[in-house]
Amino acid sequence: MAEAPRLSVVIPVFNEQDNLEPLLAELTPVLDRLGLPWEVLFVNDASTDASAQVLARLAAAEPRVRIVTHRLNSGESAGQASGFRAARGELVLTMDADLQNDPADIPRYLTALGTGVHCVCGYRADRQEGWLRRFASRTANRFRAAITGDRLRDAGCTYRLIRRQALADIPVFNGMHRFLPTLITAQGGTVTEIPINDRARRFGVSKYGINNRLWRGLVDCFGVRWYQRRALRFDRVADT
Template sequence: MLSTPRSPSALWPLAVSCILPVYNEEGCLEALLNELTAQLNGLGRPSEIICVDDCSRDGSLALLTRLRTDHHRLRIVRHTRNLGQSAAFATGFQVARGQILITMDADMQHDPTDIPRLLRALTPETDMVCGIRANRRDNWIKRVSSRLANRFRDMVSGDRIADAGCTFRALRRTALPELLVFNGMHRFLPTLLRCRGLTVVELPINHRPRISGVSKYGIGNRLWRGLLDCVAVRWYARRAIPARRWEHVPNPVSPPHD
């Protein structure tokens, strides 16, 4: 049975939810789940792994279903149609039970051993920690296009994020209310939080070569949509309402009754 959204009363305090969008990642999933489980075992707190299958066309869903027998933390959600990575993250945010959320790709280029470092950097004053892919292990076309996209994005949005395309992040659930959800959200998530007055920091992480599958993104399917997204996010940043905008006013002490 696939997982369904949980009510706020079902949240686990101090727990960690790892959210992985899955689209045709059959060759990576078993090894990745083994690595993730080893790291989560060492955290000493409740945790879960949420795999959001975005209508994979390979055997990813069947493999996840089999792996659930050996991985008690694993929860599976499946989209009814292919909606993209941002939608998968939004679905994961909705169903996650942890107060701290880890987002990462399912292609094993993100290293689960970096999770403790991300969590340590998520101090009480921090709402999100974003990874910066150090020594990036992609071909030169992806590296150059990503660098140019980051510079253009920073120029238009007015916010500087060193590696907006890196989805390996740790964030607090309290940063999510009123979050603007759209196709492409995952690349602008740090800026969307910052423009609402939340605190985002960056941390270098390890980056590994892809061992299976192919990249879902390239210049052709990112260029024009990315340009329009930058303009839209700039508009939103100028009009965003602060997240922390109120304080509770204590009720006056009632005088004693005679």
């Protein structure tokens, strides 16, 4: 019987057929060197390209790969939520399927997840994007900080390592993935950041732009501010 995983890597997928095989090829040796049992959960968000076929082939060749499939395209927040629900590891790593997140950074995430830390967020010190996207991100981060008090350097980066304990009571909504560290902090968790390597996209096209990311995120800040004032702390019951 296979050993239960300690680390679950959750990767939402929408039309990333050309990135999946090279991503797993990079991930596997990095994860093997960690010395702890792992699994990779690809969440296929109703892709319309050949992503489903590629994932099926990868899962058949590697038993530590699992596939979760959405019948309807529901977005990155739904992809992460489905992955969290299916994950078996006590630690959950979220990353994108577009090869822009560097698997070589994973050991540094684990090092940063020290005692008392519930979430480690990456920030892209040298972003491989155009000036308009960088400007939009800076604007959104400043607005977000003003409304929620969140001081993350790179709130848009979804490359994170999280203790599953901190995910148990996280509310699921469209846009949740953008505010996950803020939601964890509101429940009493501790969040830290590390610089990571950001890489340019090699295959496919980005699914997110100014219109479907910036404006919605700014509006969501007010809902998250409300939640910060109402959230229950997750460390409520002590073992006896």
